[in-house]
Every structure is written in structure tokens, then in C-alpha cells.
Amino acid sequence: MKKIIRILIAKPGLDGHDRGAKYVARALKDAGYEVIYTGIRQTPEAIVKTAIQEDVDFVGLSLLSGAHNELFPKVVRLLREQQAGDIIVFGGGVIPDVDIPQLKVSGIETVFTPGTPIADVIQFIEANRERVSQ
Amino acid sequence: MPESKNLDDQRKSWESAVVKKVTDKNPERKKEFTTGSWIPVKRVHLPSITTDAEYSEKLGFPGEYPFTRGVQPTMYRGRFWTMRQYAGFGTAEESNERYKFLMSQGQTGLSIAFDLPTQIGYDSDDPHSEGEVGKVGVAIDTLRDMEILFDGIPLDKVSTSMTINAPAAVLLAMYIAVAEKQGVSKQEINGTIQNDILKEYMARGTYIFPPKPSLRLITNIFEYCAKEVPKWNTISISGYHIREAGSTAVQEVAFTLADGIEYVKAAIKAGMDVDAFADRLSFFFNSHNDLLEEVAKFRAARRIWAKIMKDKFQAKSPKSMMLRFHTQTGGSTLTAQQPDNNIVRVAIQTLAAVLGGTQSLHTNSRDEALGLPTEDAVRIALRTQQIVAYESGVTNSIDPLAGSFLVESLTDKIESEVWKYIDKIEEFGGMVRAIENGFVQKEIQDAAYKYQREIESGERVIIGVNKFTVKLETPKDILKVDPGLRNIQIQKIADVRKTRNADAVKSFLNELRDGTKHAEVNLMPLILDAVREYATLGEICNVLRDEFGEYQESIVL
Numbered sequence: 001m002k003k004i005i006r007i008l009i010a011k012p013g014l015d016g017h018d019r020g021a022k023y024v025a026r027a028l029k030d031a032g033y034e035v036i037y038t039g040i041r042q043t044p045e046a047i048v049k050t051a052i053q054e055d056v057d058f059v060g061l062s063l064l065s066g067a068h069n070e071l072f073p074k075v076v077r078l079l080r081e082q083q084a085g086d087i088i089v090f091g092g093g094v095i096p097d098v099d100i101p102q103l104k105v106s107g108i109e110t111v112f113t114p115g116t117p118i119a120d121v122i123q124f125i126e127a128n129r130e131r132v133s134q
Numbered sequence: 135m136p137e138s139k140n141l142d143d144q145r146k147s148w149e150s151a152v153v154k155k156v157t158d159k160n161p162e163r164k165k166e167f168t169t170g171s172w173i174p175v176k177r178v179h180l181p182s183i184t185t186d187a188e189y190s191e192k193l194g195f196p197g198e199y200p201f202t203r204g205v206q207p208t209m210y211r212g213r214f215w216t217m218r219q220y221a222g223f224g225t226a227e228e229s230n231e232r233y234k235f236l237m238s239q240g241q242t243g244l245s246i247a248f249d250l251p252t253q254i255g256y257d258s259d260d261p262h263s264e265g266e267v268g269k270v271g272v273a274i275d276t277l278r279d280m281e282i283l284f285d286g287i288p289l290d291k292v293s294t295s296m297t298i299n300a301p302a303a304v305l306l307a308m309y310i311a312v313a314e315k316q317g318v319s320k321q322e323i324n325g326t327i328q329n330d331i332l333k334e335y336m337a338r339g340t341y342i343f344p345p346k347p348s349l350r351l352i353t354n355i356f357e358y359c360a361k362e363v364p365k366w367n368t369i370s371i372s373g374y375h376i377r378e379a380g381s382t383a384v385q386e387v388a389f390t391l392a393d394g395i396e397y398v399k400a401a402i403k404a405g406m407d408v409d410a411f412a413d414r415l416s417f418f419f420n421s422h423n424d425l426l427e428e429v430a431k432f433r434a435a436r437r438i439w440a441k442i443m444k445d446k447f448q449a450k451s452p453k454s455m456m457l458r459f460h461t462q463t464g465g466s467t468l469t470a471q472q473p474d475n476n477i478v479r480v481a482i483q484t485l486a487a488v489l490g491g492t493q494s495l496h497t498n499s500r501d502e503a504l505g506l507p508t509e510d511a512v513r514i515a516l517r518t519q520q521i522v523a524y525e526s527g528v529t530n531s532i533d534p535l536a537g538s539f540l541v542e543s544l545t546d547k548i549e550s551e552v553w554k555y556i557d558k559i560e561e562f563g564g565m566v567r568a569i570e571n572g573f574v575q576k577e578i579q580d581a582a583y584k585y586q587r588e589i590e591s592g593e594r595v596i597i598g599v600n601k602f603t604v605k606l607e608t609p610k611d612i613l614k615v616d617p618g619l620r621n622i623q624i625q626k627i628a629d630v631r632k633t634r635n636a637d638a639v640k641s642f643l644n645e646l647r648d649g650t651k652h653a654e655v656n657l658m659p660l661i662l663d664a665v666r667e668y669a670t671l672g673e674i675c676n677v678l679r680d681e682f683g684e685y686q687e688s689i690v691l
Contacts, residue, residue, distance in 0.1 A: 014250035014266050016339015019380050019466070022579055023586050025691055039689045040339045041254075043262070065250055066505070066615065067265030074264075096505050096612050114470040114503050115599045117590055 003133045006056040010038040010047040015065035027118045044074040052084050057132035064093045076107035088128055141180045170424035171382035173547055179539035182546055196532045200440040202433050203533035204491040205456040210529035216494035217519045218295060222247030222272035223506055224615050226282035229272040239516055245295040247271030253340040255301045255675030258623035267620040275623060276630045276668050280308040290318040294325035300342035302329040303351050304674050307662040326367035326416060332393040332565055336574045338375040345566045347682035353404040356411045358658035367416040377420035378466050380582020383431045384548055388555035389574055391438055396565040398447055408447045412454030421483040422464040429535050430544035432490025438552055461487035462496040468503040472598035476500040477514060484522050489535050495519055506613040575690040634668040642667055643677055650681040
């Protein structure tokens with residue numbers, strides 16, 4: 001039987017733009033994944049705690065305020081510190097292209113910018129299915 | 135709405151005799167046509183206003199009840215709308231420079247964007263502020279920042295709009311204090327605070343306190359300004375963010391006006407006479423791409439609000455019945471792909487706002503789906519307004535689309551759909567209950583989901599995103615905020631703490647704490663006292679947090 005993949009969609013930072021995060025959460029749920037959504041204004045610490053408690057395979061971070069360079073890497077760092085570095089972290093939102101290479105270096109697997117079809121997100125998750133199934 | 139029976143019969147025979155011949159051979163592009171918000175649109179619309187009595191009831195004249203055609207008797211023949219670009223980033227110094235640039239380019243009013251920590255009542259040195267200081271707006275921690283922000287800008291000459299909600303009382307107090315230092319009295323200053331907490335709970339997210347104490351702060355401001363700051367717009371009841379969150383045009387109007395009803399009720403409950411504050415209420419709407427639907431939306435909103443104020447709240451003064459509004463073009467309609475196309479979208483949305491009779495307008499910059507707007511992009515956005523104002527000719531006659539069969543029938547349709555929502559929200563026991571129940575959020579999210587699904591399937595075309603796509607490099611000249619900015623702000627707070635009168639701050643904060651415990655006390659003067667002594671925004675908000683508690687989001691998916 002195929003493993004049921006669990007995904008946490010999280011909103012770090014202070015911005016309330018949750019339209020994209022909620023859309024992705026609902027669309028992934030409709031695609032058959034188990035999805036948990038944190039709600040807005042979550043600290044990196046709170047996101048990491050939820051990710052570990054809920055035993056998720058992926059964490060999708062959404063941010064539109066420009067605080068991604070600080071907060072995305074912090075989530076990865078805290079996960080690793082708590083021996084949960086195997087959780088795959090991806091990002092989305094208004095993220096300038098120039099910032100993406102550095103985010104990837106700091107452990108963000110990929111970043112989906114505005115206008116990305118949901119099919120691309122699903123493809124990314126499926127491409128990593130084996131990794132999280134081990 | 136009833137169209138002429140005779141004409142309707144004629145249309146039917148035209149459809150069966152003439153149209154059918156064509157469609158049998160060449161079917162139309164779609165089976166059903168709708169507006170951007172799914173209101174059905176017919177092949178041709180017919181007059182819905184056929185008698186003088188119907189005209190008077192539905193439209194009237196500009197400046198007269200029910201204000202469908204506009205709130206002023208001369209509208210843009212008298213003067214154009216206020217061109218007001220929302221701006222702010224980084225430190226107070228940098229934002230001050232941007233305001234002066236905008237004013238030198240012919241902008242006629244200021245609109246202050248605060249960063250998220252300021253909007254949520256955290257100082258820059260608070261742990262919650264990490265990564266956010268100066269990002270989506272200017273960082274304001276104390277009166278010192280506010281003094282720099284308005285340095286060289288005479289507050290008796292400009293009108294200033296401040297997008298601030300949960301801590302609106304604090305920022306208004308700081309503005310008053312800066313004006314006083316410039317020698318300008320409270321009676322003279324002119325501007326707007328957003329101060330609309332209900333839409334924060336349902337769509338925008340910068341809430342701090344639960345609904346009850348939040349409504350107290352709002353009515354305290356109404357009361358204080360009615361006496362002390364008579365030219366101030368005490369609230370800007372906002373549909374903008376509801377629409378950005380994905381609502382339909384109908385929901386935007388319905389939920390905004392339902393919020394308005396809640397605020398009016400709260401003020402009346404606090405003992406105010408409706409005509410003492412209602413003329414200072416203002417509104418804020420979005421403008422999207424479906425031009426005619428948007429024009430109808432603005433007209434319907436004016437007509438419904440006039441009826442609400444007259445019939446439901448028995449307002450006597452016509453000014454209390456006027457829906458005056460600011461418009462911003464639709465941020466969520468901008469695409470990161472082929473960003474120059476956004477200039478065209480903004481131009482259409484500008485036209486919609488102007489044909490809809492807006493009192494002020496912010497036009498978005500083409501690069502806002504990529505990051506903060508550059509100066510060049512802001513200039514084009516402002517020029518777009520100026521071209522519509524000076525070159526298009528649409529400003530010469532008032533409400534020029536009145537009498538368009540389609541626009542009038544859309545106006546009627548939007549009105550009737552909005553009333554259904556307003557009635558439903560009343561059944562919940564008002565907007566606070568409808569939000570706590572999750573009803574409003576669910577309605578918005580379902581519309582947002584449907585919209586995005588249509589884009590995914592290609593049913594809804596977004597140029598450059600799902601049709602006519604090209605592989606293009608996105609522009610590299612994006613405005614970046616210095617990541618070291620937070621340390622600059624932290625240093626500034628430390629400097630202020632060293633030089634201020636610590637005892638005075640402490641005693642005014644204690645008085646404020648005491649005031650929160652007595653429902654009849656107006657907190658506004660107490661906040662003003664604390665601000666004048668350079669209490670920080672965070673210190674003031676923390677007192678209120680202690681006493682009022684914090685709102686917890688009800689997550690609806």
C-alpha cells in the first residue's frame with residue numbers, strides 16, 4: 001500500500017495573506033494528501049513543534065511580507081536541531097528570484113512563486129515520495 | 135429586475151428568429167457568459183428603469199439620496215479624486231524621502247504603509263518582529279520615528295491616510311502629537327485611519343485584541359474625534375482585503391457594509407447620536423478587471439448604505455447617508471509573469487474606480503507581484519491616474535455609465551444579492567458572530583478556491599499566466615530593504631529610552647491600565663499622554679494585551 005503523505009502548510013511571520021496557503025492546503029487535500037494548516041502568524045518554533053507532533057513528511061512555508069530570508073532558514077535549522085531534518089521543507093509566496101539560490105543552500109528544497117500550477121507542487125511531492133517513505 | 139414586457143417579447147423573437155440562425159452555424163464562445171464574479175450576463179440587456187418615478191427611486195441626482203450617481207453634486211467637474219499612493223518602507227527617514235518624491239510628482243495626499251510589527255503592536259526589538267522590520271511598510275516604535283516621518287511635511291496642508299487597525303488609537307495619538315509640535319492643532323488636521331478590526335479577523339490578519347475591547351477602542355476614537363479632531367475620518371471600512379482574500383464583488387460589498395452596520399450599532403450602544411459620528415465614516419474598496427461589474431458595484435454600494443443609514447439607523451443628516459470611499463486597484467490581479475501587462479490591468483481598474491465615483495485612488499505598480507515597487511513603477515502608476523483624469527474625458531460628466539442597460543441591471547442585481555447576505559448576517563446576530571462562526575471566512579474561501587480552480591483548468595484566462603505565456607527573465611531591479619534595518623530601529627528605541635522621562639512614562643502607562651478597567655473611560659486621551667512622553671508602541675499595546683487579552687484565529691479550511 002502507498003504511504004499516506006502528511007503535509008503541514010504553515011504561515012511564519014506576521015503577514016495575513018493566507019489566500020495562497022489556504023488554496024494550496026485545500027488543493028493538496030483534494031489530491032489525496034493529509035494536510036494540516038497552522039493558521040497565520042506562527043513563529044518558527046511553533047511551526048517546528050507542530051511538524052514534529054503531527055509527524056509530517058513535508059512542511060510548506062508561505063510568506064508574502066519579505067521576511068523569508070530570515071524565517072525560512074530558521075525553520076530548517078530548528079528542525080535539524082530537533083533531529084527532524086528529514087522533513088522536506090518547501091516555500092511559496094512573493095519570493096524574489098534572486099533570493100531563491102540562497103534559500104536552497106540553507107535547506108529549502110524548492111520555492112513556488114506566484115502563478116505556479118498546483119500540478120507542479122504535486123509533481124514535486126511525488127518526486128520525493130520515496131525519500132519520505134524510507 | 136423587471137424589464138419592459140413588450141421589449142422582452144421583442145427580444146425573444148429576435149433571439150429565435152435572428153440570433154438562432156447565426157448561432158446554429160457559429161456557436162458563441164461560451165454557453166453562458168458571466169461577470170468576473172459569476173453574475174450571469176445576457177446577450178443584450180434591456181432598460182430596467184422605464185418611468186420617472188423609478189429613476190428617482192433608484193438613481194436620483196449626484197449629491198442627493200440615494201447617492202447612486204455620486205456623493206457630490208459636481209464630482210470631478212469640481213475637482214478630481216485625491217491621488218493617494220500607499221507607500222512606506224524601511225526607516226522613517228527613507229519613507230519621508232519617498233513621500234516628498236511622490237508629492238513632487240503631483241500626488242495630492244499621503245498614505246502611510248506601516249510594517250507588520252507596527253500594525254500588530256510589537257516594537258522592533260520584540261522577538262515576534264524578526265525578519266519583518268521595515269519590510270511591508272515603515273517601522274514606527276515611538277513618537278521620535280513619527281517626527282522624522284513627517285519632517286518637512288506641513289500637517290495643516292496635507293491629508294494623511296494611515297493603514298493602521300488594532301493600534302489605530304496609538305498611531306493617531308502620535309500623529310496628533312507631531313502636529314502639535316509643528317504648531318498645528320487637532321482641529322486642523324485632516325486624514326483617515328483604517329481602524330477597521332472586523333475585516334482583520336476575516337481577511338487581513340493584523341488583529342491584536344478580541345472583538346469586544348477592539349470595538350471599545352474604535353468607539354472611543356469616534357467619540358474623541360467628534361469632539362477634538364472634527365476633520366478626521368475615524369474609520370475606513372474596508373472591502374479591499376476581503377476581495378484580495380478571494381471574495382466576489384457581491385461579497386466584498388456585503389461584508390463591508392455588514393461591518394459598517396456593526397460599527398454603527400456599537401457607537402449607538404455607547405451612547406452616541408448617529409448623526410454625531412456617521413458623517414466621518416469612510417469606506418475602502420477594491421477595483422478589479424471586470425470594468426462594468428466594478429462600476430455597478432460602487433454604485434450599488436452607495437445606494438445600499440444610504441438606505442441602511444436612513445431606514446435602519448434613522449439618520450437625519452444626508453451626510454450620514456453618503457458612502458464616501460477610497461479605492462485601490464486589485465493587488466491579486468497582478469501577475470509576476472510579464473509584469474508590464476499589469477500597467478494595462480491597472481489602467482482598466484482605474485477607469486472602473488473613476489466611472490464608479492471614487493473619492494480617492496491608489497494605483498498599484500506593475501512590479502508588486504515581485505516585491506516592493508520601484509520609483510519608476512510608482513511613477514507610471516501615478517501617471518495612469520493622471521492620464522485618466524486629464525486625457526480620457528470620462529471626468530466631464532457625472533456617472534457617465536448611468537442608463538447603460540447592463541450597468542443598471544448589474545447594479546440592481548448586486549444590490550439584491552448584497553441584501554441577502556446582510557439579512558443572513560443579521561440572522562447570525564451580526565458580523566462578530568458570523569465571523570466567530572466561520573461563515574464569512576468560508577464564503578470567501580469557497581469563492582477563492584473556485585476562482586483558482588478556473589485558472590488551473592484554463593476556463594478563466596489570465597494573460598501571461600495560463601495563456602500567451604512566454605519564457606522571460608523577471609526584472610532584477612527590485613527594491614530591497616536593508617536586512618540590518620532592525621538593528622538601526624533597536625538602537626533608536628534604546629536611545630529614546632535613555633533620554634525620556636521614565637517616571638512619566640510609567641505613570642501614564644499605569645493610568646492607561648487603570649482606564650481599561652473602567653468601561654466608561656475614553657482611552658484616547660490616556661494613550662495621547664503616554665505617546666507624548668515617548669512610551670513605545672509596544673509598551674502601550676502590551677498594557678492593552680494584558681488587560682484585554684489576544685484574539686485567537688478560528689481556522690477555517
